[in-house]
Amino acid sequence: MAKLKQSNQSFLQDLLSFQGSLNGKSQFLDEVRLKGAEEVKNIPFPHRKDEDWRFISLRDLYTDDYELATRLDVSVPDISEHYLPESEGSRMVFVNGVYSEEHSQAEALPDEVEIGNIADLASEDHPLLKEHLGKYGNFEDDVFSSFNTAFLDDGAFIHVPKGVKVDAPIHLLFVQTEADVNYFATSRCLVLADESSEVTIVEDYIGLGDNKYFNLPVFEVNLEEEAYVKHTKIQRESKEAIHLARTGAFVAKHANYESYTITRGAKLSRNEPRISQRDEEVEFTVDGLVLIDGDQVSDTHSVMDHRFSHAESHQLHKCVINGKAHSVFNGKIFVRKDAQKIDSFQENRNLLLSRKGLVNTKPQLEIFADDVVCTHGATIGQLEEEEMFYLKSRGLNDQQARELLIYAFALETIENISVESVQKLLVDEVHKFTERQLDSQLTA
Amino acid sequence: MLEVKDLHVCVEEDPSEKILKGVNLTIGKGEIHAIMGPNGSGKSTLSKVVAGHEAYEVTQGDILFEGESILDLDPDERAHKGLFLAFQYPVEVPGVTNKTLLRQAYNTIAKEQGREELDPIEFEDYINERLNVVDMKPEFLDRSVNAGFSGGEKKRNEIFQMAVLNPKLSFLDETDSGLDIDALKIVANGINQIADEEKSVVMVTHYQRILDYIQPDHVHVMLDGKVVKSGDKDLALKLEEQGYDWLTDLASVSVNGEQN
Numbered sequence: 001m002a003k004l005k006q007s008n009q010s011f012l013q014d015l016l017s018f019q020g021s022l023n024g025k026s027q028f029l030d031e032v033r034l035k036g037a038e039e040v041k042n043i044p045f046p047h048r049k050d051e052d053w054r055f056i057s058l059r060d061l062y063t064d065d066y067e068l069a070t071r072l073d074v075s076v077p078d079i080s081e082h083y084l085p086e087s088e089g090s091r092m093v094f095v096n097g098v099y100s101e102e103h104s105q106a107e108a109l110p111d112e113v114e115i116g117n118i119a120d121l122a123s124e125d126h127p128l129l130k131e132h133l134g135k136y137g138n139f140e141d142d143v144f145s146s147f148n149t150a151f152l153d154d155g156a157f158i159h160v161p162k163g164v165k166v167d168a169p170i171h172l173l174f175v176q177t178e179a180d181v182n183y184f185a186t187s188r189c190l191v192l193a194d195e196s197s198e199v200t201i202v203e204d205y206i207g208l209g210d211n212k213y214f215n216l217p218v219f220e221v222n223l224e225e226e227a228y229v230k231h232t233k234i235q236r237e238s239k240e241a242i243h244l245a246r247t248g249a250f251v252a253k254h255a256n257y258e259s260y261t262i263t264r265g266a267k268l269s270r271n272e273p274r275i276s277q278r279d280e281e282v283e284f285t286v287d288g289l290v291l292i293d294g295d296q297v298s299d300t301h302s303v304m305d306h307r308f309s310h311a312e313s314h315q316l317h318k319c320v321i322n323g324k325a326h327s328v329f330n331g332k333i334f335v336r337k338d339a340q341k342i343d344s345f346q347e348n349r350n351l352l353l354s355r356k357g358l359v360n361t362k363p364q365l366e367i368f369a370d371d372v373v374c375t376h377g378a379t380i381g382q383l384e385e386e387e388m389f390y391l392k393s394r395g396l397n398d399q400q401a402r403e404l405l406i407y408a409f410a411l412e413t414i415e416n417i418s419v420e421s422v423q424k425l426l427v428d429e430v431h432k433f434t435e436r437q438l439d440s441q442l443t444a
Numbered sequence: 445m446l447e448v449k450d451l452h453v454c455v456e457e458d459p460s461e462k463i464l465k466g467v468n469l470t471i472g473k474g475e476i477h478a479i480m481g482p483n484g485s486g487k488s489t490l491s492k493v494v495a496g497h498e499a500y501e502v503t504q505g506d507i508l509f510e511g512e513s514i515l516d517l518d519p520d521e522r523a524h525k526g527l528f529l530a531f532q533y534p535v536e537v538p539g540v541t542n543k544t545l546l547r548q549a550y551n552t553i554a555k556e557q558g559r560e561e562l563d564p565i566e567f568e569d570y571i572n573e574r575l576n577v578v579d580m581k582p583e584f585l586d587r588s589v590n591a592g593f594s595g596g597e598k599k600r601n602e603i604f605q606m607a608v609l610n611p612k613l614s615f616l617d618e619t620d621s622g623l624d625i626d627a628l629k630i631v632a633n634g635i636n637q638i639a640d641e642e643k644s645v646v647m648v649t650h651y652q653r654i655l656d657y658i659q660p661d662h663v664h665v666m667l668d669g670k671v672v673k674s675g676d677k678d679l680a681l682k683l684e685e686q687g688y689d690w691l692t693d694l695a696s697v698s699v700n701g702e703q704n
C-alpha cells in the first residue's frame with residue numbers, strides 16, 4: 001500500500017519497493033520511473049501554506065491509504081453506454097489504469113496514424129515515444145506530474161504524421177470502477193501532431209461508482225507547424241474522487257490548439273493546463289466549463305505562455321456553482337519580452353446559484369512586451385431575477401426557467417465542441433445538474 | 445375577468461417605498477382597456493404586480509382573476525391561468541432560441557390547462573402560422589430571445605409570444621413606444637386580431653398614438669399610484685390635447701381625502 005505522507009518517507013519506501021517489483025519489464029520505462037521517483041523524493045508535496053494551494057485541502061490524499069489501481073482485481077461491467085458513436089472505430093479504453101485491448105478500436109483511423117499503449121510501445125523501444133515522452137509536461141517542480149511519471153505504465157500514445165487529417169474523433173476513455181479499497185491511478189497520454197496534421201481528441205474520465213480514489217493524469221501534446229488539435233476533456237469522476245490533472249501543450253508556428261475542459265465530477269479536482277508557444281503566429285484556446293454542487297471543489301490553475309510574436313489566445317472559463325461548492329480560478333497570462341502583437345482574451349464567469357457557494361478568482365497578467373492587447377476579467381453573478389421573472393411569466397416553472405438559463409450560460413462553451421454526441425452528453429449533464437439543484441432546494 | 449380592488453403595493457425591499465396607493469380596475473371579457481398616465485405614475489408596477497413580480501409586496505387589497513384571488517400564485521401559475529404581460533423592457537436571454545422558449549412555454553401551459561401538448565412537428569406548423577399575426581419571418585424563430593434585437597423587434601416579439609401563448613388577458617406595457625409608424629401599424633394589427641378572438645387586452649401607454657389603430661372600450665388615467673379617472677376613448681383625446689395637469693388636482697384631493 002502506498003501512503004502519501006507530507007514527509008514523503010513511508011510513501012517513498014512503498015514506491016521504491018514497487019519500482020523494484022517492476023524491474024526488467026522495460027528498461028526504458030524503469031529509467032523513466034526511477035527518474036520520476038527521484039524527483040518525488042526531492043519535491044515537497046503541496047500544502048495549504050503554499051500560495052498556489054491555499055484554497056485546497058489535500059488532507060484525504062495524505063491521510064488515507066491507497067492501493068495502486070492497476071493491481072486491483074475487479075470485474076469490468078458493461079461500459080458500452082459511455083462510448084461515443086463518432087468514435088466507434090477510434091477508441092482506447094483504460095480500466096483502473098490498465099489498457100483494455102478488448103474495449104479499444106482503431107479501424108476507423110488512417111493507417112498512417114500510430115496509436116497504442118505506452119507500456120507496450122516502451123517495451124518495443126518505440127523511438128518516438130522515447131524521444132517525446134515527458135518533454136511537453138513542462139511541470140518543473142511539480143510533484144504530482146513526477147508522481148505520475150514514477151508510476152508510468154499503461155497509457156495512450158497517438159502519433160499523427162505529417163499532413164494526415166483524422167476525421168473520427170479519438171476517444172480516450174479512462175474508466176474507474178468500484179472497488180473494496182481506495183486506490184490511485186496515474187493516467188498518461190502523449191499526442192504528437194506532426195506538420196499540417198489534424199486530429200480531435202476526447203479525453204474522458206468516468207467513475208462508475210461513488211467510491212474514493214485519486215487520479216493524477218498527465219496529458220502531453222505537441223503541435224508541429226500548422227497542426228490543428230481539438231482537445232475536449234470531460235471529467236466525471238466519482239463524487240468521492242480526487243482528480244489532479246496536468247495538461248502540457250507545445251504549439252509551433254501556425255498551429256492551432258483548441259481545448260475545452262468540462263468539470264462535472266470528483267470531490268476535489270484541479271486542472272493545470274499549460275500552453276506554451278514555441279514559435280510565432282499561433283492560436284490557442286483553453287476554455288472551460290465547470291458544473292459543481294454539494295461540497296465539490298474545482299480548481300483551475302492555468303498558464304498561457306506567450307513566448308513569441310503574433311499569438312491569438314482565448315480563455316473563457318465558465319463555472320456554475322451550487323450548494324456549498326467552491327470554484328477556484330487562477331489564470332496566468334505571460335507575455336515574454338520579445339513577444340509583440342499578442343492578442344489575448346481571458347475571462348472567468350461564475351454563476352453562483354446558492355448562498356453557500358464560493359468563488360475565488362484571480363486572472364493574472366504578466367506582460368513584458370508593449371505591443372499587446374490583453375483583455376481579462378472575472379464576473380460573479382446569480383440567476384437574474386428579471387430573467388427568471390420573464391421566463392416564468394411565459395409559463396415556465398421554476399425548474400424549467402433555471403435550467404434554460406443555466407443551459408444558456410453553459411451553451412457558449414458547449415456549442416464550440418465539435419463532437420455532436422459530446423454536446424448532447426453535456427446538455428444532459430446540465431439537465432441532471434439542474435434537477436439535482438431543485439432537489440437540494442426542496443430539501444434545504 | 446380581472447378585478448383589481450383597492451390595491452396597495454410597496455417595494456419588497458423597502459416597504460416605505462409605496463408605489464400603488466389604492467388602485468381599482470375591472471376588466472371584462474373581450475374588452476380592450478387603455479391605461480394612460482405620465483412616467484412614474486405606477487403603470488408598469490401595476491402590470492408587473494398583476495403578473496406576479498416578486499420585487500413588490502401587496503400590502504392591501506386584492507387581485508381577482510375569473511373570480512379567484514391570484515395573489516398567492518407564482519408568475520408561472522398565473523400564466524397557466526391565462527395571464528400575459530408584454531414587457532416594457534423585454535429581457536434578453538442569449539443562448540435560448542425563441543422557438544425553444546415558446547415550445548416549452550406553450551406545452552407547459554397546455555398541460556396545466558389540460559389541453560394536448562404539441563409535438564415538435566405540430567408545433568412547427570402552429571408557430572409558423574402565428575408568425576403571420578405580426579408579419580415576422582421564420583428565421584426569427586431560431587434567434588436567441590431578444591438578444592441583439594432592436595427596440596422595435598423586441599416589442600414585436602412580445603406580441604408574437606402573446607399570439608402563440610393565447611392568453612385570456614394581456615397587459616401590454618408600452619408596447620407602442622419605440623416603434624416607427626409602420627411597425628406600430630403591424631403591432632396594432634396583431635393586437636386587434638388577437639382581441640377579436642374574444643381576448644381581453646390592457647394597453648399601458650402614455651401616448652394616445654396607438655389608440656388611433658386600436659379602439660379601446662375604456663380609458664383610465666393613473667397618477668401617483670391611483671386610477672384617478674376613467675372614461676371612454678374621448679378621454680384619451682382630451683389627454684392628448686390638454687396633458688395631465690388638469691388631473692393633478694384630482695390626484696392630490698383624493699390623496700388628501702384618504703389621509704383624513
Ligand SMILES: Nc1ncnc2c1ncn2[C@@H]1O[C@H](COP(=O)(O)OP(=O)(O)O)[C@@H](O)[C@H]1O
Nearest residue numbers: 455461463482483484485486487488489490499
Ligand atoms: N423595484 C422598484 N424599486 C424602487 N422603486 C420602484 C421600483 N419599481 C418602481 N419603482 C418606482 O415606482 C414609481 C412608479 O414606477 P413605474 O411603475 O415604472 O411607473 P410607470 O410605468 O408609470 O412609468 C417610480 O417612481 C419608480 O421609480
Ligand SMILES: [Mg+2]
Nearest residue numbers: 487488532618
Ligand atoms: Mg412604465
